[in-house]
Amino acid sequence: MKAVAWHGRRDVRVDEVPDPKIEEPTDAIVRITTTALCGSDLHLYEVLGPFIREGMILGHEPMGIVEEVGSAVTNLKPGDRVVMPFQISCGTCFMCDQGLQTQCETTQTREEGRGAMLFGYTRLYGDKDGGQAEYLRVPQAQYTHIKVPEGPPDERFVYLSDVLPTAWQAVEYASVPDGGSVCILGLGPIGDMSARIAMHKGYRVIGVDLVDERLQRVSERGAETVDLREVDDVGEAVRELTDGRGTDAVIDAVGMEAHGSPGAAIAHRMVGLLPDFLGEQVMNKAGIDKLNAVYTAIDVVRRGGTISLSGVYGGMADPLPLLTMFDKQIQFRMGQANVKHWVDELMPLVLDDADPLGVENFHTHAVPLDEAPQAYETFQKKRDGAIKYLFKP
Numbered sequence: 001m002k003a004v005a006w007h008g009r010r011d012v013r014v015d016e017v018p019d020p021k022i023e024e025p026t027d028a029i030v031r032i033t034t035t036a037l038c039g040s041d042l043h044l045y046e047v048l049g050p051f052i053r054e055g056m057i058l059g060h061e062p063m064g065i066v067e068e069v070g071s072a073v074t075n076l077k078p079g080d081r082v083v084m085p086f087q088i089s090c091g092t093c094f095m096c097d098q099g100l101q102t103q104c105e106t107t108q109t110r111e112e113g114r115g116a117m118l119f120g121y122t123r124l125y126g127d128k129d130g131g132q133a134e135y136l137r138v139p140q141a142q143y144t145h146i147k148v149p150e151g152p153p154d155e156r157f158v159y160l161s162d163v164l165p166t167a168w169q170a171v172e173y174a175s176v177p178d179g180g181s182v183c184i185l186g187l188g189p190i191g192d193m194s195a196r197i198a199m200h201k202g203y204r205v206i207g208v209d210l211v212d213e214r215l216q217r218v219s220e221r222g223a224e225t226v227d228l229r230e231v232d233d234v235g236e237a238v239r240e241l242t243d244g245r246g247t248d249a250v251i252d253a254v255g256m257e258a259h260g261s262p263g264a265a266i267a268h269r270m271v272g273l274l275p276d277f278l279g280e281q282v283m284n285k286a287g288i289d290k291l292n293a294v295y296t297a298i299d300v301v302r303r304g305g306t307i308s309l310s311g312v313y314g315g316m317a318d319p320l321p322l323l324t325m326f327d328k329q330i331q332f333r334m335g336q337a338n339v340k341h342w343v344d345e346l347m348p349l350v351l352d353d354a355d356p357l358g359v360e361n362f363h364t365h366a367v368p369l370d371e372a373p374q375a376y377e378t379f380q381k382k383r384d385g386a387i388k389y390l391f392k393p
């Protein structure tokens, strides 16, 4: 089959690889019909190289049709239409019972000290091949699936894999008071969808980014925006809009590809150039994260407010302004989205033909799998109006 495989920094290729097979009784094989490209894939493309095996199949936002199931999977059958959550979880352990599927104790990568196994996301998260491919082996398939009905197009459902639950959790974790305000840093797919959900819940949204079409998309749907290129100080700009206080909550939907701290950009590049064993040490110990967005969040949030981190960060020694965080009495919540935990709340919204969150036209590009290498580059460089790519294997 064809699959998008990682070969090096900024080097992904469409390889011909063996079809996946059932390996465990709890597996299923799914034929992929639509699979998306995510901002998290850009971290693999750019900086997480030391943790990836060459040839690993990328992608964690897939949906398709069940081809085959293992003997222990009794709630799925060939022909079922399913979306796969980006994390692999069992549904019966202590953590899954708490609704913390990203901490699933059955699939945790214990040797790396990490949470649940993820599709296509380095050896830190189980070294499992991902879903930018014609077929995908789904472990723990009895629970790692979301059944969706026939009828509406894939575009309506595919974001249940990641974008929708991540944005939903980002807004939940932001704990915005009724009628309150939230500043959303970064208006890529996650920030954009968080803005849609926050507005759907009646909150005032101030979105921040530095790319025209991303700012435009959220302002067209009713959010206020701050263009990073036009202000010296985002904190000041947001305080001016909020009686000098800052917003009740801030969602960081930027993560470690932030623009705006040149020192860190250099560190990022250095890690990419080091031999793997050294790069890994630098990444783990030296704290090379681009923390620009986190610092901005700490500045923007009002005293006693909440910061919800959905952007992914990777370092271990990142300097944080603890005095300010303590003095402002900031609450922090963060983590990978617990996909299955939010499905019941999201499903009515995607099934609604009025499409309240605008998922059907959320993508800006839909291309064959063969065009993946070009798509990664265009998405990373934010060219050609690219905000969300879908691949059609």
Ligand SMILES: NC(=O)c1ccc[n+]([C@@H]2O[C@H](COP(=O)([O-])OP(=O)(O)OC[C@H]3O[C@@H](n4cnc5c(N)ncnc54)[C@H](O)[C@@H]3O)[C@@H](O)[C@H]2O)c1
Pocket (backbone or CB within 6 Å): 038, 039, 040, 041, 042, 043, 162, 163, 166, 185, 186, 187, 188, 189, 190, 191, 208, 209, 210, 211, 214, 228, 253, 254, 255, 256, 257, 258, 259, 260, 292, 293, 309, 310, 311, 312, 313, 335, 336, 337
């Ligand atoms: N927590 C989760 O489960 C989860 C799931 C999916 C994605 N993510 C993470 O969420 C983040 C966003 O994902 P995405 O798909 O939207 O990616 P993206 O790269 O398309 O979006 C990031 C956006 O941030 C903007 N930006 C960069 N620097 C900024 C700054 N200093 N201030 C404000 N905006 C800035 C960029 O222009 C871009 O629009 C990534 O870090 C991704 O890994 C987390």
Ligand SMILES: [Zn+2]
Pocket (backbone or CB within 6 Å): 037, 038, 039, 040, 041, 060, 061, 086, 162, 163
């Ligand atoms: Zn994703």
Ligand SMILES: [Zn+2]
Pocket (backbone or CB within 6 Å): 089, 090, 091, 092, 093, 094, 095, 096, 103, 104, 105, 106, 107
């Ligand atoms: Zn579990």
